[in-house]
Amino acid sequence: MSTTPELQPGDTVLVTDGPFAQSMGPVRAIDRERNRVELVVQIFGDDTRIDVPLDTVERTPGA
Structure with missing residues (x-):
C-alpha cells in the first residue's frame, strides 16, 4: 500500500515497480x-x- 500523500522531501522511499524496482533513496x-x-x-x-x-514508491518504515 502506497503512503505517497505523506511523503516529504528527505523521506526515504522504495521503488516498487518499473525499471528501478527495489531501488531505495x-x-x-x-x-x-x-x-x-x-x-x-x-x-x-x-x-x-x-x-x-x-x-x-512507498515510504520505508522508520524513515
Whole structure:
C-alpha cells in the first residue's frame, strides 16, 4: 500500500515497480500536479537522480 500523500522531501522511499524496482533513496522533490517524485538512488556506485510515478514508491518504515 502506497503512503505517497505523506511523503516529504528527505523521506526515504522504495521503488516498487518499473525499471528501478527495489531501488531505495531519499526524495528530492515531489510534483503532485504530474504525480511524479524525484529521488536519488545509487547506480553503479554513483548518486543518480531519477523521476518515477508517485504510485510506484512507498515510504520505508522508520524513515
